[in-house]
Amino acid sequence: MTHREFLKLIEDLLELEPGTLEGNEDLKGCGWSSLAVVGFMALADEQFGEIVSPAKLARCNTPNDLAALLGDRIGVSQTA
Amino acid sequence: MASTGIAGSRIAGIAASVPATVVGLEESRRLVGDLEARRVSQSTGIIERRVALPGTTAADLCQDAAERLVTSLAWRKDTIDALIFVTETPDYIVPATACCLQARLGLGKACAAFDVNLGCSGYVYGLWLAMALAAPGRLQRILVLTGDKLSSCISPEDRSVAMLFGDAGTATAIEADASGQAVSFELGTDGTGYGHLIIPAGAARFRGDSETCVVHEKENGNYRSDEQLFMDGAEIFAFALREVPQLIKTTLSAHGWGPDVPDAYVLHQANEFLLRHIAKKCGIPADKLPLSLHEYGNTSCASIPLTICQRLGEAIRERSLKLVLAGFGAGLSWAAAALTCGPAVILEPVVYGPASEAAEYKHDQSS
Numbered sequence: 001m002t003h004r005e006f007l008k009l010i011e012d013l014l015e016l017e018p019g020t021l022e023g024n025e026d027l028k029g030c031g032w033s034s035l036a037v038v039g040f041m042a043l044a045d046e047q048f049g050e051i052v053s054p055a056k057l058a059r060c061n062t063p064n065d066l067a068a069l070l071g072d073r074i075g076v077s078q079t080a
Numbered sequence: 081m082a083s084t085g086i087a088g089s090r091i092a093g094i095a096a097s098v099p100a101t102v103v104g105l106e107e108s109r110r111l112v113g114d115l116e117a118r119r120v121s122q123s124t125g126i127i128e129r130r131v132a133l134p135g136t137t138a139a140d141l142c143q144d145a146a147e148r149l150v151t152s153l154a155w156r157k158d159t160i161d162a163l164i165f166v167t168e169t170p171d172y173i174v175p176a177t178a179c180c181l182q183a184r185l186g187l188g189k190a191c192a193a194f195d196v197n198l199g200c201s202g203y204v205y206g207l208w209l210a211m212a213l214a215a216p217g218r219l220q221r222i223l224v225l226t227g228d229k230l231s232s233c234i235s236p237e238d239r240s241v242a243m244l245f246g247d248a249g250t251a252t253a254i255e256a257d258a259s260g261q262a263v264s265f266e267l268g269t270d271g272t273g274y275g276h277l278i279i280p281a282g283a284a285r286f287r288g289d290s291e292t293c294v295v296h297e298k299e300n301g302n303y304r305s306d307e308q309l310f311m312d313g314a315e316i317f318a319f320a321l322r323e324v325p326q327l328i329k330t331t332l333s334a335h336g337w338g339p340d341v342p343d344a345y346v347l348h349q350a351n352e353f354l355l356r357h358i359a360k361k362c363g364i365p366a367d368k369l370p371l372s373l374h375e376y377g378n379t380s381c382a383s384i385p386l387t388i389c390q391r392l393g394e395a396i397r398e399r400s401l402k403l404v405l406a407g408f409g410a411g412l413s414w415a416a417a418a419l420t421c422g423p424a425v426i427l428e429p430v431v432y433g434p435a436s437e438a439a440e441y442k443h444d445q446s447s
Contacts, residue, residue: 034314035120038313038353041321042321045321045357046357046360046361051322053318054312054314054315054318058314
């Protein structure tokens with residue numbers, strides 16, 4: 001999955017306009033909540049078969065941090 | 081996982097009782113505001129819940145269900161050989177509430193009675209125990225009562241739990257039956273996660289005192305005391321994703337069923353988003369996933385039998401259904417069963433307590 005496609009998934013999860021995210025935004029300022037946390041966990045499970053560690057997830061501050069949790073299954077950020 | 085196949089008994093009937101007081105989204109709005117309350121409700125699927133007022137316990141709700149069920153089955157009370165009460169909210173730490181219920185239900189002194197401290201996995205554990213004990217030549221009739229009053233253990237200022245749980249009590253009658261088909265059980269535990277869903281204080285490890293009942297600010301701006309329920313929602317969600325799909329697949333395999341065979345998958349009513357996700361992973365179509373959480377919320381160990389009474393009663397009264405039951409929660413603990421159930425006496429859920437309760441509750445909230 002490309003980095004852009006991943007950001008699109010996060011935009012959908014947070015109900016943001018397409019193209020809003022570049023990767024380095026502060027998640028908390030983008031509507032990240034407990035519902036988004038479980039939504040992301042479900043997304044990671046469905047799309048990548050990965051059960052994300054809640055402890056690691058709690059340390060994520062940006063969309064790029066979320067992408068890093070999924071390793072090389074997400075393409076390299078074009079904006080980092 | 082602990083795997084067992086047990087034959088020689090059957091479910092003769094199930095009943096459920098719920099409190100009169102209905103709590104809707106207005107409670108959630110007070111806590112998190114209108115938008116967030118609607119978002120939470122859309123995700124969890126919980127529109128309203130029922131809560132028991134002070135003075136009513138899980139044992140009262142279970143007693144009511146048991147009385148109605150025993151009457152409907154026309155069981156003489158002195159023919160009941162055992163009573164198993166599954167709960168996280170007993171009347172007392174000592175004695176076992178099952179002993180109190182033996183007397184209150186008027187069962188004979190030859191009745192074995194004991195409590196099981198389990199939550200959301202507890203219904204399947206109760207069935208497993210009862211079916212292991214009941215068989216021709218062994219115990220003949222067993223009551224499995226499952227119920228919780230978690231509303232009494234929840235801080236209204238803790239957003240991680242305040243909008244989820246409802247109270248309910250159920251009774252399931254198990255009867256020895258030589259022609260009873262085998263039931264496949266799968267049970268498991270991961271006690272390393274015990275702290276993810278816990279009431280820390282009030283028992284022997286951490287005695288209750290004047291400090292443990294004081295509400296303090298905790299993580300993420302939530303407020304609760306150490307005598308109230310803590311849940312790490314993300315950890316419980318991860319646990320469920322990790323264990324429940326595999327639990328269902330293993331149970332089907334042990335019973336020799338393909339995923340299309342069961343008529344219904346009755347899962348613990350944790351939250352709708354999670355249940356839909358698990359169903360998708362397991363290839364369970366929506367019409368085979370009955371839900372009761374819209375009306376009752378997460379009712380802990382009562383949620384599986386309450387869902388059967390609410391959604392499947394009409395069918396099971398008439399004929400047999402192939403069911404997979406799966407519970408998962410505090411412990412961390414999980415259990416599933418594959419069984420053919422019915423025809424059996426499945427009673428509609430009944431409201432327990434005076435209708436004045438609801439008005440009294442609204443008065444208390446507004447004063």
